[in-house]
Amino acid sequence: MSGASNKITDDELNALILRLGTLLPQLNHGRHGRVASSSTTKILKETCSYIRRLQKEVDDLSERLSQCLDSMDITSSDAEFLTNLLQQ
């Protein structure tokens, strides 16, 4: 079993972690996501809390939608118009 081709190199690992860092709103201090100074642990922690926040937002929005579901009268033409509107 060739170990070399199966091991993640440190470079690959760093690249993946850095990419994650650029997706996080808290760490992205504007310009080009200067995440080089953030440790891996910090990025992973931020990632976890960001995902939790997003999942909670889905929850809250689902609740909001369940309340205004009555006022939704989505005819087929509405759906098309809405889809185009939402794509902007």
Next chain:
Amino acid sequence: MNNPHHLNPTSLKSRFTTRFLRALTKIRAQKPISSSSPTEIFRRYRRIKVAADKSMAYSVRSRRIWSRAMLWKLRSRSYRRQDPCSGRRSGKTNQAIMKKSSNENTTTRREDGVGFVEEADELRQLVPGGETMNLCNLLDETAHYIKCLTTQVQEMKKIADFYSF
């Protein structure tokens, strides 16, 4: 950089929105007479949430480990509601997903020397199918999952705002 898993934001967005709107229409049509009871409202909220996650997972299809895991979870949940004896089948499917994801990169959790095992495990709990992923896949899947989640939130917000007036 040619990434085969490249997210096309326009088509992912529109695929999600179309599916989700369709699901909302169905849920609205299922409204029973006593729709103001708290149980009904809760049930509707649950249905909408499942519809949202389902719409996103179907829009990504089986291109990602996390979407496959979520689709399997959603399907096995609905099977279990209809047929209580489907436990064995679910176990087999889970193994299939595990095999598929671990074959792609056989590195195991060899976080020797690097001190973020706990954080990685926490992340595994949050990303669908994360428990079966090695570190490399986990980080890759997480990035895609986050992008999809933000799209999902954006679109749901737009729909909620649209119908709030």
